[in-house]
Amino acid sequence: MTMNMRPKAAVFSEVTRLARGCAALVALLVAVAFAGAVHAGTIDDAAAAYDRGDYPAALRLYLPLAKAGMSIAQYNLAVMYSKGLGTPQDHAAAATWYRKAAGQGVAAARYALGVIYASGQGVLPDYAAAMTWFRSAAEQGYCAAQYNLGANYYRGRGVAQDYPRAIKWFRLAADQGYAAAQYVVCYMYFKGHGVTQDYAEAARWFRAAADQGDAEAQYGLGAMYSAGQGVSQNAVEALKWFDLAIPGLDAAQREKAVQTRDLAASTMTPQQVAEARRLVRGWKPAP
Numbered sequence: 001m002t003m004n005m006r007p008k009a010a011v012f013s014e015v016t017r018l019a020r021g022c023a024a025l026v027a028l029l030v031a032v033a034f035a036g037a038v039h040a041g042t043i044d045d046a047a048a049a050y051d052r053g054d055y056p057a058a059l060r061l062y063l064p065l066a067k068a069g070m071s072i073a074q075y076n077l078a079v080m081y082s083k084g085l086g087t088p089q090d091h092a093a094a095a096t097w098y099r100k101a102a103g104q105g106v107a108a109a110r111y112a113l114g115v116i117y118a119s120g121q122g123v124l125p126d127y128a129a130a131m132t133w134f135r136s137a138a139e140q141g142y143c144a145a146q147y148n149l150g151a152n153y154y155r156g157r158g159v160a161q162d163y164p165r166a167i168k169w170f171r172l173a174a175d176q177g178y179a180a181a182q183y184v185v186c187y188m189y190f191k192g193h194g195v196t197q198d199y200a201e202a203a204r205w206f207r208a209a210a211d212q213g214d215a216e217a218q219y220g221l222g223a224m225y226s227a228g229q230g231v232s233q234n235a236v237e238a239l240k241w242f243d244l245a246i247p248g249l250d251a252a253q254r255e256k257a258v259q260t261r262d263l264a265a266s267t268m269t270p271q272q273v274a275e276a277r278r279l280v281r282g283w284k285p286a287p
Helices: 023-035 043-051 055-067 071-083 091-103 107-119 127-138 143-155 163-175 179-191 199-210 215-227 235-248 251-266 270-282
Strands: none
Touching: 043 055, 043 071, 055 071, 071 091, 071 107, 091 107, 107 127, 107 143, 127 143, 143 163, 143 179, 163 179, 179 199, 179 215, 199 215, 215 235, 215 251, 235 251, 235 270
């Protein structure tokens, strides 16, 4: 079987969901919010109002704190304007508050500004500005920004196309466990984009993303086991990963994956198929 690898669509378009930031940094922002209660007195009330879905109250409580210069309040206020929570959606206001928080070093706000400039939400689209903000957040270790910085170098958006720089930033995000980046790293090793082609290294990164439940990585890993590329050929492992991948693929991918899976299963013994299905039942994504 010959693999037909392709990069994820996200490599060619900026991520627009702010929730894709690194879990560790999100946790840090929460910690900062609660630590800020000592100084502001009402940041915890604002957070509690937000958590219970009382967005108008949360907005009312965050606003004076943001105006007083509290960076986490500025960031949270920007999120609320961006999503239209407790107020009509206002991308321009969101950009203003993200910029204030970014000026105080909040990595998530710097990343958000990169997304805003890349997508033209509340500002004129400006890939060069997007790259500046993505780089700023990426240098603080924010993995979603590292991923997007790599994506822009990969495509040549706001900068000259540069595969070696792209994989540098993808690797930094991948090393933090960012599954989308792990998938792209394996694709680049598979194709030899910016690195020496290395199927074994591609398979290693496929497994890292597949173990987290990334369906495309699971399918790719199954194909590598089926073809014996970068790993020892193993029909049971191939069928296991095909089965795990199929529910998470989109309709077009799923149709092809089912055909590939069924073709692979047709060459296996009943015992091999049963073993693969047993492994599927016992599989759990990595924490």
